[in-house]
Ligand SMILES: Nc1ncnc2c1ncn2[C@@H]1O[C@H](COP(=O)(O)OP(=O)(O)O)[C@@H](O)[C@H]1O
């Protein structure tokens with residue numbers, strides 16, 4: 001029997017919560033936006049990679065993070081004294097572009113560990129899996145951060161607590177918000193986009209960051225949309241990263257002048273996102289970004305809602 005796991009794309013940071021806030025994405029047209037990993041029993045371990053962005057990954061599948069996930073998972077089983085004999089053939093369908101700011105590596109990691117855990121009849125609980133997911137994401141991006149893997153796995157808008165047994169908390173959100181995302185088609189390495197950030201932050205920015213995140217969470221719980229939107233500014237990363245993103249300022253100006261409440265970089269970019277409370281404005285901004293922010297044939301845009309379901313099984317024959 002084939003086990004096939006789908007893990008959605010995600011917006012890391014959501015502007016105001018660097019490394020601490022993330023949102024899973026579901027296109028409103030019902031299409032899937034995320035990687036899948038399938039597992040089927042086989043005589044020996046193997047990994048095949050297919051999908052639109054397969055050719056952008058390392059040619060040697062041993063260097064694919066999905067293979068690393070499998071070996072890490074087996075080591076964790078050994079460390080707990082759990083012996084298993086069967087072995088999977090894995091297939092990664094790589095639908096998310098690499099270095100896109102859509103949590104591409106997180107999507108592969110989460111789909112892989114979810115499928116492998118199922119394949120072995122769920123020896124690890126959610127928290128143990130999430131810890132592994134964060135660790136593997138850290139291997140790729142240079143430091144552990146859960147703001148992609150947690151929403152991708154659990155769904156929803158998530159805030160990192162990083163406490164034993166409580167790594168990520170699911171926050172309420174505004175169900176009528178549309179999240180427009182546009183990937184420009186260029187690649188920005190997350191590790192490189194982290195390296196350009198300063199190691200020290202001013203007192204004024206520290207206070208602004210703390211105020212915004214605390215007030216945003218309060219506004220979500222009280223469903224105060226105006227206050228929540230007013231908090232959606234990035235004082236930590238965007239001032240340093242936007243120079244990597246051609247047409248960023250022009251895109252922000254257009255979005256804010258045409259009905260978006262907030263606009264920012266998704267993860268480390270180059271994907272940008274706009275928040276709208278109206279379908280017509282969302283579609284207009286999506287079309288403008290598609291025409292003006294996209295740089296090449298790899299780029300794309302979607303109007304999304306928050307994906308409340310997170311990672312899930314698909315029928316073996318389904319394609320994302
Ligand atoms: N399955 C995978 N998905 C994405 N990246 C992978 C995968 N396997 C290996 N990699 C490598 O990990 C790095 C991911 O880069 P990163 O900038 O973190 O991407 P993203 O921000 O899209 O997650 C790239 O060097 C890529 O070649």
Ligand SMILES: N[C@@H](CCOP(=O)(O)O)C(=O)O
Nearest residue numbers: 012019101102103190267268
């Ligand atoms: N918090 C991280 C998020 C990176 O997201 P990605 O989708 O670009 O991998 C950061 O901002 O570095």
